[in-house]
Amino acid sequence: IGSSNLKLISVLINAMIEFASFNMHGINQGGSLVEQWCTDKSFDIILLQEHWLSPVKLNELNNISDDYICFSCSSMESVCSSGILRGRPFGGLAILVKLQLGMTRCKTIFNSERILAVECVDILIICVYLPCASTADFKEILTEIITDLEQICNNSDYSKIVIGGDFNCDLEVDSWFSRALHKFIKDNKLHVCNCVSEDSDECFTYCNETLGHFSHIDYFLVSDVLSNNI
DSSP: OTTOEEEEEEEESSSEEEEEEEEOSSHHHHHHHHHHHHHHTOOSEEEEEOOOOOGGGTHHHHTSOTTEEEEEEOSOHHHHHTSOOOSOOOOOEEEEEEHHHHTSSEEEEEEOSSEEEEEETTEEEEEEEOOOTTSTTHHHHHHHHHHHHHHHHHHOSOSOEEEEEEOOSOTTSOSHHHHHHHHHHHHTTEEEEOOSOTTOTTOOSEEETTTTEEEOOEEEEEEGGGGGGO
16 A cells, blocks of 8 residues: 555444545545445445545545445635645545445534544544644644544544544654643543554554655544444
């Protein structure tokens, strides 16, 4: 998968539901893999970050597969509404839900540039794309995101919560960023789904073998009620 971020988990809820989280780095780069997943029906729920689509082009995600229902949002709505986009496209989130699951009550309850929350079956599914520490005003942005996430979780009737995406932070490294996330995780009684083998040297969710770059900044967080079902 080249230099894209990827995280997978399986959760036993009423039946086994398989989740994937994938940073596409643009639909032109990551779209073919997502199409293959949908053709093979590899996963029940797919969380996508950085599709780089403007609001008027979000239908390209709907066209990926007839076997999945797509919920999406663009990060470029405010930019595009104020004039012509200058520079490269950026951001964007989507959640693909296999048709059998999506035919039950399934709806978007919140979306912003960095959060997409969907209620589906008996789960609250949240896709996130958090800012890099190098982003201007990233502390303010992250604080606002955490506030929104807490409100979403607290206002939901669902006790089963799955949050996945590109966190842009290594939770094992002590920093202001990781401390803020750990506080959110603790306060909301969430569980971090790490790599299958904690002792493995291959515990990473991003790799670029050519450059020798490896990192673990992509996570799934699940409510405690699901933590024993991973």
